[in-house]
Amino acid sequence: MSDRDTRALIGYLVEEINSGNIDVVHESIASEFYEYAPVEDEPDATSVFHDLLTDLKVAMPDMQLAVSGLEADGEVLRGRLAMTGTKDGPLWGSPPSGREFQWNVEIAVRPEGDRIAVAFENIALPEVLGTLRQLDVVPPPDQMDKPPRYPVSPPEILLKVIFNGGMADKPCEHLDGIQIAEPTTDVCEECVAAGDIWPALRLCLMCGYVGCCDTSKNTHARKHYEATGHPLIRSIRLREGWIWCYPDNAFFTSRTLDKYR
Numbered sequence: 001m002s003d004r005d006t007r008a009l010i011g012y013l014v015e016e017i018n019s020g021n022i023d024v025v026h027e028s029i030a031s032e033f034y035e036y037a038p039v040e041d042e043p044d045a046t047s048v049f050h051d052l053l054t055d056l057k058v059a060m061p062d063m064q065l066a067v068s069g070l071e072a073d074g075e076v077l078r079g080r081l082a083m084t085g086t087k088d089g090p091l092w093g094s095p096p097s098g099r100e101f102q103w104n105v106e107i108a109v110r111p112e113g114d115r116i117a118v119a120f121e122n123i124a125l126p127e128v129l130g131t132l133r134q135l136d137v138v139p140p141p142d143q144m145d146k147p148p149r150y151p152v153s154p155p156e157i158l159l160k161v162i163f164n165g166g167m168a169d170k171p172c173e174h175l176d177g178i179q180i181a182e183p184t185t186d187v188c189e190e191c192v193a194a195g196d197i198w199p200a201l202r203l204c205l206m207c208g209y210v211g212c213c214d215t216s217k218n219t220h221a222r223k224h225y226e227a228t229g230h231p232l233i234r235s236i237r238l239r240e241g242w243i244w245c246y247p248d249n250a251f252f253t254s255r256t257l258d259k260y261r
């Protein structure tokens with residue numbers, strides 16, 4: 001595809017999405033992620049983007065995209081994507097709020113066959129948290145250590161992009177050391193003993209310890225890692241099963257955990 005064709009396809013994609021045709025993703029976005037080809041039984045980029053945009057369109061029926069400032073860098077085009085809308089619908093467990101939403105992100109686009117592969121670039125965690133707060137997916141800063149008002153469960157794929165900075169798995173030598181995949185308790189015993197509350201729980205995959213998460217007042221899961229060196233935890237909030245490696249700062253979806261169940 002020539003530079004002109006890529007630009008034309010981006011223009012077409014944005015226009016169709018803005019008029020409500022999310023299915024245009026099937027003919028426009030490649031099955032490969034920008035920097036990563038999904039392995040067998042992993043969702044492909046086409047369906048990931050389709051599902052994400054479908055969820056966002058339900059949350060913001062007036063959702064509009066705009067792409068600007070596209071500059072060629074070899075066969076890659078780099079520019080900015082702006083997403084705006086009003087949250088008049090539910091999203092991942094949070095109710096409608098009627099609030100305005102605005103997100104600006106750097107994107108890279110490269111041709112992949114007759115479709116395009118898209119990446120979000122230079123994503124900064126504090127900025128993303130602010131963005132997700134506009135959608136009530138993350139609690140306000142002063143309520144991060146409390147049980148959330150809504151039991152929100154964002155797609156793991158989104159968490160992976162946010163925490164790993166991309167779609168690919170980060171290297172981690174600890175996964176083969178997983179001993180325990182399922183918790184035997186659903187409370188943080190140390191918080192219960194102290195009369196404290198927590199937003200979410202983590203299970204140590206080495207010894208089965210259950211403690212409260214990093215945004216809780218007491219961060220017992222992290223203290224357990226610091227005291228024992230046990231590197232891997234999983235989320236046991238709602239039906240979550242994603243894994244986090246403390247020493248490698250690496251996020252894995254629950255697909256990884258399935259191998260140890």
Ligand SMILES: [Zn+2]
Nearest residue numbers: 172174245248
């Ligand atoms: Zn690791």
Ligand SMILES: [Zn+2]
Nearest residue numbers: 188191212220
């Ligand atoms: Zn605790």
Ligand SMILES: [Zn+2]
Nearest residue numbers: 204207209230
């Ligand atoms: Zn442990």
